[in-house]
Amino acid sequence: MTTTSPGVAICLVDDDPSVRRALRRFLKVAGCAVRDYESAAALLVELDELERDVCIVADVLMPGMDGFALLAAVRARRPSIPVILMSAHDSPQIREQAADSGAAMFFRKPIDGEELLGAVQRLLRGTSGQT
Amino acid sequence: MTRSLHGVALSYIIGVLMGTRETSDRALAGGAATEEAAPENAASNGDGRSALEKELADYRTIQRAVIDSTSDMIWAVDPVRFGLLFFNRGLADYFGERGIELKIGDRPEDMFFPPGLIETWHSIYERALARGPYVMEYNVLTGTHVLELNVNVLRRGDEVFGVSVFGKDITERKRAEQAIRESEARWRTIFGAYAAAIALVRTDSGEIVDVNRAWEEMTGFPREEALGRTPVMLGLWPAEQQESLQAARMSERLSEVEVQIRRKDGQRRDVSITSAFIDIAGEKLFVAISQDVTDRKRAREELRELSERLFHQDRVVRAGEITSSLAHELNQPLAGILSNAQAIRRYLDAANPDLVEIAEAIDDIIADDKRAAEVIHRLRGFLKKDVSKRETVDVSRLAAEVAKLAKHDLEIANVVLVMAPEEPPATVVADAVQVQQVILNLINNAEQALTQGWKGERRIVVTTSTNAAEGVTVVVRDTGPGFADGVLERIFDPFYSTKPSGMGLGLAISRSIVEAHEGKIWGANAPEGGAIVTFILPPAAADE
Numbered sequence: 001m002t003t004t005s006p007g008v009a010i011c012l013v014d015d016d017p018s019v020r021r022a023l024r025r026f027l028k029v030a031g032c033a034v035r036d037y038e039s040a041a042a043l044l045v046e047l048d049e050l051e052r053d054v055c056i057v058a059d060v061l062m063p064g065m066d067g068f069a070l071l072a073a074v075r076a077r078r079p080s081i082p083v084i085l086m087s088a089h090d091s092p093q094i095r096e097q098a099a100d101s102g103a104a105m106f107f108r109k110p111i112d113g114e115e116l117l118g119a120v121q122r123l124l125r126g127t128s129g130q131t
Numbered sequence: 132m133t134r135s136l137h138g139v140a141l142s143y144i145i146g147v148l149m150g151t152r153e154t155s156d157r158a159l160a161g162g163a164a165t166e167e168a169a170p171e172n173a174a175s176n177g178d179g180r181s182a183l184e185k186e187l188a189d190y191r192t193i194q195r196a197v198i199d200s201t202s203d204m205i206w207a208v209d210p211v212r213f214g215l216l217f218f219n220r221g222l223a224d225y226f227g228e229r230g231i232e233l234k235i236g237d238r239p240e241d242m243f244f245p246p247g248l249i250e251t252w253h254s255i256y257e258r259a260l261a262r263g264p265y266v267m268e269y270n271v272l273t274g275t276h277v278l279e280l281n282v283n284v285l286r287r288g289d290e291v292f293g294v295s296v297f298g299k300d301i302t303e304r305k306r307a308e309q310a311i312r313e314s315e316a317r318w319r320t321i322f323g324a325y326a327a328a329i330a331l332v333r334t335d336s337g338e339i340v341d342v343n344r345a346w347e348e349m350t351g352f353p354r355e356e357a358l359g360r361t362p363v364m365l366g367l368w369p370a371e372q373q374e375s376l377q378a379a380r381m382s383e384r385l386s387e388v389e390v391q392i393r394r395k396d397g398q399r400r401d402v403s404i405t406s407a408f409i410d411i412a413g414e415k416l417f418v419a420i421s422q423d424v425t426d427r428k429r430a431r432e433e434l435r436e437l438s439e440r441l442f443h444q445d446r447v448v449r450a451g452e453i454t455s456s457l458a459h460e461l462n463q464p465l466a467g468i469l470s471n472a473q474a475i476r477r478y479l480d481a482a483n484p485d486l487v488e489i490a491e492a493i494d495d496i497i498a499d500d501k502r503a504a505e506v507i508h509r510l511r512g513f514l515k516k517d518v519s520k521r522e523t524v525d526v527s528r529l530a531a532e533v534a535k536l537a538k539h540d541l542e543i544a545n546v547v548l549v550m551a552p553e554e555p556p557a558t559v560v561a562d563a564v565q566v567q568q569v570i571l572n573l574i575n576n577a578e579q580a581l582t583q584g585w586k587g588e589r590r591i592v593v594t595t596s597t598n599a600a601e602g603v604t605v606v607v608r609d610t611g612p613g614f615a616d617g618v619l620e621r622i623f624d625p626f627y628s629t630k631p632s633g634m635g636l637g638l639a640i641s642r643s644i645v646e647a648h649e650g651k652i653w654g655a656n657a658p659e660g661g662a663i664v665t666f667i668l669p670p671a672a673a674d675e
Contacts, residue, residue: 004197016467022469113473
């Protein structure tokens, strides 16, 4: 039995259009409010306007600004917004770097959408609890 | 032999000349004019000159002519004060050139020599008077000439009336002898000290005429044992080997052959022999210079093995790179497929499933699946390069064939392709299919740069050129945006792509192929804009 997640807002950042569209489709049907961006720079333009209880899900390897740089920018400007990193590259180094740089979670692609959803819900509950 | 003959002849001639002259103590021949030598002593006889006298006069004329026709110096002095009794034209000319006109009775040494040397000069005459005729070499004062002096005592019965000297100028001979000695010494030094083994061998029989120390060391045979024998007799190599070696030597001016020799101690060594004709004292010989290449050959083989191992290792490393990149490239469509499938699952849970959304999600799954299959397909192409078929190919022609293949796609994309092959044909030994693959990849790459969001001119120019030293150069230039900053170093990495739809394999495959051909490939931005990718295929390695 699946659950819907009304009120969960996710900003999805991935340069790969097909991955972006598929993940957006899943998150939407699961009841999330999804905004998607093709680059870190595109998200950063709107960063200051983002609502409090939003979660960023970003790919690591992207042309231009990568996921780690985006994470650093978010932590500097909006430290309360959790950032989940994901990558089609799976290596101990990349996981370590994700943990060290303060990512809320790291997911290896292909991502199990249900797991991602659960993680986002837990994270947002945590942040809303703080407010 | 010659010297004593000279001496005898001279004494005879002078003896005859002097002995038949009645007025031997007065002017004889002066400047050596032939007619002066004709005797006038028959005057008392008037017309009654005897036939014998006439004959004698003629004989003297002949002698005089002979004596004066040589540039050698002939003279005689009296035994007391060593004044000139006689001199020929050779001596007169010698002093004449030095501004001294000789007369009978003169002592030229007084006018010419420094005081100390006058005694030395006189000792030449004194020695003959004391000990009889002799021959000596005499270096003239200036040091520029060497004379061979043939000194004789002139007698009239028991009475000594003079000393004759035949001075032969042997400067040239001495110089030539010296040159030969020096050249011989030089040759000996080089021959002996040369690190390579050298043998002089008769062209007909193959018999060894001489060998140097390095040859002795190389073969283990001492020189004495080798001289007069042939390599076959020494057991260095079999007779058939000798025949083919001989044939190679005869057919070429300078031949080089690699043979295996069996040393005296039975050890086998690989030897490279370079032979050339040499003329020594009218005999044609081979000079055979040998080098022991056993170690070099072994080193070469080890190097080849090493490079094969390295090449294999490189492939393993690159395979690792590829695996990692491949995982990334496959995980992307798999991520899309999984998310879409999970979305469909969710749609189906709804009371009224949104069939339009489901259909779209399924279409996306199909597309991602095809994308994954394409990755694998390209990977197979990437790995296929290992099976390589090398032949002589004309790269310009290969490029033209590629242009035909690409033409249709390029026309649709509104891209102009210009082929600019240079004369002569750009031939190189390479795998034709792989070279075409590289050219096609580069054209595809350029096409993508020109069509994805580029608003400027859409043109690709492919030039091929060749030069003997570098090989064949192919340049693919486009009028697109060029490579972005920081991208140039990575464009040849597998799965590195700056394009949303790019697989990142085209340039990596191209690099692999070019490097497998020992060539080079690099990218650059043209100053006037646009990207340039150049690759060079070197001429075929000479030793393979």
